[in-house]
Amino acid sequence: MASPEPKSLVPFTRESLEVMGQHSTKKPSEEDKEDLKPNCDLEVGKELPFVYGNLPQAMVSEPLEDVDPYYINKRTFIVLNKKRTIFRFSATWCTLSPFNSIRRATIKI
Structure with missing residues (x-):
């Protein structure tokens, strides 16, 4: 399957997390897998x-929606540094919410 056109970089928000939850509840077809x-x-x-x-x-060191279609239902987000290097993080609640101020501060380091 050809990858879709690149989407623009979008900040990762609570709404993004809700949409991910909706995608993860849908069963992908065997062909899609x-x-x-x-x-x-x-x-x-x-x-x-x-x-x-x-x-x-303003988007450097900030959580962004994952741009890779493969991760659309994997509950991940990315962070880019000044050199545009990709870092991928889980958006699931482990100990802290992805929106917790402590977790957000450690991502910026």
Whole structure:
């Protein structure tokens, strides 16, 4: 399956988390499971491709919706540093909510 057009970078919000929950409750068809694989250009530690446009300073070190369609129902978000390096985090509640101020502060480090 060809990957869809790149979407723009969008801040990760509580609404984003709700949409992820809706996607995770839907059962993917067997065909979708086989065709959808992580995009090798969007792996952790790689630089975000320039096809996604310029990275506004306000989005550096901020949680963003995952741009890889493979992760749409995996409850993840990404954070980019100044060099556009991709870091992927779980959006599930472990000890702290993804919106907890302590967790958000540690992501920025």
